[in-house]
Amino acid sequence: MDGRPALADSVVAFDDDVVLVGCLRDRDEAAFTWLLDRYDGCLRRVAMSYVGNRAIADEVVQETWMGVVSGIARFEGRSSVKTWIFRILVNIARARGIREHRSIPFASASRALEDGAGPAIDPDRFLTAPAADPTGHWVSFPLAWEHEPEERLEAAETVAVMREAMADLPPAQREVMTLRDVDGWTSVEVCDALNISETNQRVLLHRARSKVRRALEQYFEGASA
């Protein structure tokens, strides 16, 4: 069963932070190249959510990699390599965002939470007191677009609607949803990289997903009307 080629072994090994950090400290170029190719795209997406401009995002990412190069010797392993790199990016992007007069996503967690606050679903869609049913059940069920044919759900147009809805989110919500759902980070990694609590992370994520869900519902409603 153990017929893996040697190359696959070395790639798997960099997945282990202890191995990776050791190699980076030894200035192993293969380790750094692996890191660069693995995280560059994700760094660009997060940078975009701060600065909103590809050219500036490009500079932020470049500066981040330079920070990684100069900071490797001081990396103490208190967080994962991944979250360490993203903290470097977030700090550079925040400073740059201030310079570009953009809003600062995590200037304060409480402000971020107020930002775009609101229920997941419009309250008018539920029965409430003093209506006949005071228990908050649906007035009418939401359009069951999840049963649309697979090719429709997976269509480029559907993904485009989703991307637009994410672009309209408040920055803090967009950033959490980007890391969690687009880049597949765990909640622990997101909390660590953005320095927010588990609860804040879930609230921001839920608001973001709810708004994107609503945008998709409106899109499918419009298309079926």
Next chain:
Amino acid sequence: MTTNVPQPPPEDDLPCAVFVEMVTDYLEGSIPGDLRVRLEQHLAICPGCTSVLDQIDRLIRLAGRITEDDVDALQPAQRDEILAAFRQARHPD
């Protein structure tokens, strides 16, 4: 608006308006056992909340598709520049 929704049995005391705010917590596994059982009992009888849960689950999977084409790839010239910085740092003398 008229009600076109079948009435839930009286033992279901969980409002849909509350359920929809718990979807992410539910998917994250951060709902304690007894409440989780109530959510699951509610899901079994409520097509509206089941839709919302399935839709959120669906959009999480769709979001993974966004990675494919939304940012520029690292350009070779920039890649070379970053790698050159790494090599230079290797020999600080």
